[in-house]
Amino acid sequence: MQTKHFIDDPTHLVHSALHSLTLTNPSLSLDLENKIVYRKPTKDSLKEPKVSIISGGGSGHEPAFAGFVGKGFLTAAVAGTIFASPSAEAVRRAALSRVPTEKGIGIFTFSYTGDILNFGLAAEKAKAAGIDTEFYAIGDDVGVGRAKSGKVGRRGIGGSILVLKIACALAEAGGSLAEVYNLTKQVAGNLVSVGASMEHVHVPGRAAPDPNSDEIVPTEEIEIGMGIHNEPGSHRVSATLPELVKTMLAQLLDPNDTDRHYVDITKKDKVVLLINNLGGVSNLEMGGIVAEVHQQLKQNWEIVPVRVISGTFITSLNGLGFSVSLLKLEDTGLGEGKSMLELLDAPAEAVGWAAAIQTSTWEADNTGTMDKSIESGEAKPSKLTIDPKQAHAVLKAGLDTLIAVEPDVTKFDTIVGDGDCGIGLKRGAEAVLEELSSGDLPTDAVAFVNKIVPVVENHMDGTSGALYAIFLNALVHGLREQDTGSSRAVDAPIWAAALKSSLQALGRYTPAVPGDRTLMDALVPFIDTLSGTHDVKKAAAAAREGAEKTKSMKASLGRTVYVGSESEWIGKIPDPGAWGLQELLGGLAGAL
Incomplete structure (x- = not known):
């Protein structure tokens, strides 16, 4: 459980969070004393008043509820302290003094005892004051079934935001x-x-919880049905995401679960799927969760939602969890433009509403795909020729050498980096060898290099992978620059010129130069020597000498700058990237 916070004073935290909404939405105002966020009156709203809708609840559920105040959504929201209902007086003030009342007020909160009592009392006070008022407590949770919830009924959790959105629209x-x-x-x-x-x-x-209390969920367990105020759910399980989602969907859809079967939803129905982040799940994991839920709905229940909405709507502070909601669409009987789906899609100027996809996009023909890839090797053949068998043999010698020295490079990188350089180089080398061994190799030198480029891009990650990929792509362009239109074999001068061009291109993406303790300490001497002598063996020797010099260099770039103590490696350990490269180049030269 995360017990560290940037703001530990809960009162200041709530007040400042409410104030922030007026900074991000200029149409809002704040009654700080009563913790009411409300829409500022406009000429249009005064001239043609509409039904006002008020909601709210305890703080800690942000962006709910104040984050949903704005045009097309709530007229006002009243906040309590963290996980506590606002007072009836604060809600009454919102109803009687902060929203238009000419067309009536809807006071809609979530189904929790404190909210029902305080918002309900405010609704009665508004009625007593002569204002046409309706009250409703929204409940959508099935995690706690009928037997356990009893007269309390269903709690309001993530899906309740769909009710508010449609009603407000x-x-x-x-x-x-x-x-x-x-x-x-x-x-x-x-x-x-x-x-x-x-x-x-x-x-x-609040004080940190007792580590032996029920507030601490064991590491290997997940609580199904947990409420948005730390309330317990139906049970705890040890499960993978697919197993967890299977259980959750069964609670939502299984008609044989009489304790939880509140709505008949079948494959014939149009359904909206909402997946809500409880506050602490990364966007990356939320994406994985959305994909898993959607797949199981389609595969196991034959349900394909007409809308999929994912985001952070109703949280439990930074809760490490999520909720899944299914809304069965029915005819509202309200006429054109006022179906559930149309009202859900209607625009809203509320910072907490994250459904940005317009109706027209959902309803468009979304079956088409774009597959117009232009591979540079196919786009324009060159007149530069190469002996593919010889090129394969030379490359294989260099790549085999690189693979063989992976333990050394990994050892070096474990000391001065993060330990992945050797594995990354080996992975790329093995992938290139596999590619060169499959199918015929082209005699076009540009096409030959282009055969290698995507392999490096797809199999080498990290900084080294990016540098190699940029360099090889630039090498293709460098070779094209040497193509005069007449057929000729690529020789050392052509390779030297192309490599020189590639090195210049690489310089646009990295500030590294010889002396910075990077692979440039091996690459630059190789290219410079090859350009001056057209002798690959001499160039490879220069690369090795450059890599040896890195042992005594102070790092200027890369992770070595801040990893470990220089006293542990200075004078002993070469730069891993430079060492791996010189081994590759040495292997190439040895095969010539």
């Missing part, structure tokens, strides 16, 4: 309070959600 479109209220109930009645989390969260300002 109808209000923005001019719907009456009765229409907005009825639609809110209809959408909530067609919605199911379940969450899962690897850990409870720590609230800023």
Whole structure:
């Protein structure tokens, strides 16, 4: 459990977070004393008032709820302290003094006891003041079934944001309070959600939990059905993501689970899928989760959602979990432009709403693909010729040498770097050898080098991989520069000129020069010597001498600058990249 925070004062944290919304959305204002974020009145809103919708709840669920205030979404949101409902008085002030009331007010919160009581009391006070008001508590969770939830009913979790979005869009479109209220109930009645989390969260300002308490979820376990306030779910499991998703979808869709079967959803229905980040899952992992859920929905349930929405909507601070929601679309009976899907797609100026894909994009013909790749080797053949068998033999000798010295390069890089240089070079060398051994090799020198380029790009990662890929791509261009249009064999002068051009191109992407303790300490002497002598063996000897000199150099670039102590390696360990390169070049020269 992460117990470190940049702001430990929970009051200051909530106040400053609410204030930030007025900085990112100029149409909002803040009643700090009552923690109300509301839309500033405009000429249009005063001239043609619409139904106002108020929501809110405890802080710690950001961007919910204040992050959903804005045109097309909430009119106002009232925040409590972290994981605690705002007071009824604060909600009453929002209803009576911070939003238009001419067309009525919808007060819609999530189904939690404190929120129901305080927002409900405010709704009654608004009614008593003569304002047409409707109240509804949204519940969508199935993680805690009927038997356990009893009279409390379903909790409001991630999918409830879909209810708010659709209801608010109808209000923005001019719907009456009765229409907005009825639609809110209809959408909530067609919605199911379940969450899962690897850990409870720590609230800023509170003491660290007892490591032996239930607040600490064992490392190997995941809690299914965890609520957004650290509430326990249905059970804990040790499971892979596919196993976890299978269980979650069964809770959402299995008609035989009478404890949790709230909505009949079949392959015949149009469904919206929402995957909500509880706050602490990386975007990378969220992408993997979305893909897994979508695949299992299609494969195991024959359901292909008409909309897939993923993002951070309703959080549990930095909760290491996510929720999956399915909304079954039904006819609203409200006419053109006011279907559930159209209202969901309607634009909203709220910083917390992350569904940026327009309706027209979803409805367009999205079956086409673009496959217009132009490989540089195919685009324009050259007149430069090469003996492919000899080239293969020479390259093989160099690559075999490089593979053989991988343990040395890895040892060097373990001391002065992150230990991956040798493995990366070996992986690239093995891939190139495999490519050269498959099929006929071209006699066109440009096409021959182009056969190697994508292999290096796809199999060598890290800095070395990028440098080699840039250099080889530039070498192709350098060879083209030597193509006069007349057929001729590539000799040492042509290779030297092409390599010189390639080195100049590489210099546009790295500031490294000889003396910086990089592979340039071997590469530059090789190319310079080859250009001056046209003798590959002398050039390879110069590369080795340059690599040897790196043993006594102070690093100016790369990870060696800040890894380890120079006293451990200075005068003893060469630069791993330079050493690997000179071995490759030495192997090439030895085969000539």
